[in-house]
Structures are given as C-alpha cells and as structure tokens.
Amino acid sequence: MDPVFLKIGNFTIAWYGVLITLGIVLGIWVGTRMARRRGLDVDLFERMIMWMLFWGFVGARLVFVLTSWHLFENIPFPRVLLDIVNLRAGGISIHGGLIGGVLTLIYFARRYRLNFYEYADLAVPGVAFGIIGGRIGNIMNGTDTVGRVTGWPIGFHWPASARAFHEGMCIPNPNPDLDLSKYCREVGGQLVMTAPVHFTQLYGVIIGIILAVAAYFWLRSRKAGWAFWQFWLWYSILRAGVEETFRLNPLPLKTYLNQGLNAPGIGLWTDTHLISFPLIIISLVMLLRIRRRPDTRPEQPVPGD
Numbered sequence: 625m626d627p628v629f630l631k632i633g634n635f636t637i638a639w640y641g642v643l644i645t646l647g648i649v650l651g652i653w654v655g656t657r658m659a660r661r662r663g664l665d666v667d668l669f670e671r672m673i674m675w676m677l678f679w680g681f682v683g684a685r686l687v688f689v690l691t692s693w694h695l696f697e698n699i700p701f702p703r704v705l706l707d708i709v710n711l712r713a714g715g716i717s718i719h720g721g722l723i724g725g726v727l728t729l730i731y732f733a734r735r736y737r738l739n740f741y742e743y744a745d746l747a748v749p750g751v752a753f754g755i756i757g758g759r760i761g762n763i764m765n766g767t768d769t770v771g772r773v774t775g776w777p778i779g780f781h782w783p784a785s786a787r788a789f790h791e792g793m794c795i796p797n798p799n800p801d802l803d804l805s806k807y808c809r810e811v812g813g814q815l816v817m818t819a820p821v822h823f824t825q826l827y828g829v830i831i832g833i834i835l836a837v838a839a840y841f842w843l844r845s846r847k848a849g850w851a852f853w854q855f856w857l858w859y860s861i862l863r864a865g866v867e868e869t870f871r872l873n874p875l876p877l878k879t880y881l882n883q884g885l886n887a888p889g890i891g892l893w894t895d896t897h898l899i900s901f902p903l904i905i906i907s908l909v910m911l912l913r914i915r916r917r918p919d920t921r922p923e924q925p926v927p928g929d
Contacts, residue, residue: 625786627765640761640768647757648677651750658746658843669743672732676725676747683724684716685709691717691895718755718863719899725751739920741849748843748855752836755859759828767792770872771822773807774889779820784811793817801881801891802872822870822889831862846919853914857907864900 630637652673659669689696689708696704725747733740762768766782766789782789790808794815797803807819835858842851873894875881880892
C-alpha cells in the first residue's frame with residue numbers, strides 16, 4: 625500500500641489520480657456509447673463532460689476545504705492559498721464534486737435547451753466508476769477516509785508495510801475523538817498503529833460496485849431522470865449508513881460516539897450524515913414525481929446488451 629504509482633526524480637504520480645482517471649475514462653466511454661444509441665448529441669455530451677469534470681473538481685476541493693477548515697486555519701497567508709488549490713496534497717469531497725457537475729449540467733441544459741435528465745442519466749455509471757477508483761486510491765494513500773477503532777470481528781489491522789497509514793495515524797491529533805496515536809507502538813524500529821479499524825475505504829469500494837451494477841438496471845427505465853435520482857437516493861443511503869457511520873470524521877452534531885477496542889466503532893452525526901438525510905427525502909419525492917410521468921423514450925438497450 626503505497627500512495628505513489630510512479631516516481632521520476634522529484635516528480636510523482638499518485639495511485640489516487642491514476643485510479644480516478646481510469647474510472648472517469650470508463651464512465652465517459654459508457655456514457656458516450658449510450659448517448660449515441662439514444663440519438664443524443666454525442667459531441668455536445670463530450671464537451672459537457674469535460675466542463676463537468678473541471679467544475680466537479682473545483683466543487684470537490686471547495687467543499688472539502690470548507691468542511692475541513694481545521695486543516696488550514698493555522699497555515700500562514702499566503703501559503704494557505706497554495707495549500708487550498710494543491711489537489712496533489714489530497715482532499716476532495718464527493719458531494720462537492722457532484723454538486724459542481726450537476727450545476728454545470730444545468731447550465732448546458734439551459735444554454736442549449738436540452739432535457740436535463742436525458743444527459744444526467746448518462747453520467748451515473750461514470751460517477752460510480754469514479755467512486756470505485758477513488759476509494760481504491762484511498763486504500764493506497766492509507767491516511768484517507770480512515771475508519772474508527774473497533775472491537776468487532778470485521779476490524780482490519782493495517783499491515784506494517786503500509787507506512788503512509790501508520791505515519792499519519794501516529795501523529796497526535798488535538799481532537800481526542802480523532803486521535804489514534806495512543807494505539808501506536810514501536811515494532812521492528814517503526815511506529816505501528818496496532819488497533820483494528822473499520823476498513824471504510826473498502827466499504828466505499830463496495831458501495832461503488834453496488835451503484836455501478838444498479839445503474840445497469842436503472843438505465844433501462846423509459847423515464848428520464850430515473851437513474852439520476854436513484855443514484856442520489858442509494859448513494860446517500862449507503863454512504864451514510866454503511867460508510868460514514870464508521871469513518872473517523874469530526875462530529876459537528878455529537879449525539880453518539882462509541883469507539884475503541886471493546887466498542888463497535890460508531891460515530892453520529894458527521895457532516896455527510898447531515899447532508900445525506902435531506903438528499904434522501906428529496907430523491908424519494910423526485911422519484912415519486914417521475915414515476916407518475918409518462919414514458920419519455922422508447923425502451924433502449926444499455927451497453928452490453
């Protein structure tokens with residue numbers, strides 16, 4: 625588990641960027657193929673995707689910075705500005721990326737008088753693939769999206785060879801709820817975080833796989849927007865319930881925290897929990913509205929048929 629995919633002199637390429645890029649490329653290929661089959665404007669769709677990616681990364685970084693300001697508040701000006709825009713240092717928010725992408729799509733739909741949902745549905749597989757690639761990249765990074773210490777049998781002991789994880793976790797954290805350094809021991813001349821944790825990065829990979837498989841069936845719907853809102857519904861449910869509950873994140877609304885060697889490793893409520901609940905309600909309302917609408921397109925095969 626090494627964050628670096630390739631190093632040439634002082635220049636490095638991280639696994640995180642490589643894997644997200646692969647997911648995006650696969651998503652563009654699937655979306656373009658579907659756009660062609662559905663008789664949509666493929667050239668416009670490809671241009672739309674490029675701008676969605678750009679503003680998606682801007683939104684992803686912006687939301688991360690706003691929700692993780694404690695990482696930047698003690699950095700002197702003007703260096704803090706460089707750290708804020710330095711994506712190579714890591715730190716993006718999936719929700720921020722989705723918001724940036726959706727706002728871009730809304731602009732294109734208005735600018736070219738398109739059916740927003742016809743094109744929004746095509747982006748769903750790409751987002752799922754991006755989640756898979758991003759979470760595998762988190763595993764390689766080690767310190768990203770770490771889980772809480774748990775006594776449950778599914779607790780994962782990071783191997784001593786995953787130095788990025790151990791070096792990151794063995795730095796004392798001023799927030800006692802997030803401090804894992806108390807579990808660090810010297811083993812073979814190296815500091816090792818010895819406690820088992822929820823393997824939340826793997827939970828995220830599984831969520832991405834579930835969404836990618838589900839998208840195959842959602843996209844069979846004749847109702848435009850069905851796949852789009854199904855994605856928001858199930859991503860919010862799975863992220864909040866299966867991943868976020870066990871992640872080592874701050875609790876702005878601290879109502880329940882039970883973590884440790886003899887505890888389940890659960891924390892409520894994180895920022896993502898608070899964002900997910902209204903998204904679930906909005907998605908359910910929109911799906912009910914779409915379900916009542918007449919079909920907007922003939923039945924179309926999805927890639928692989």
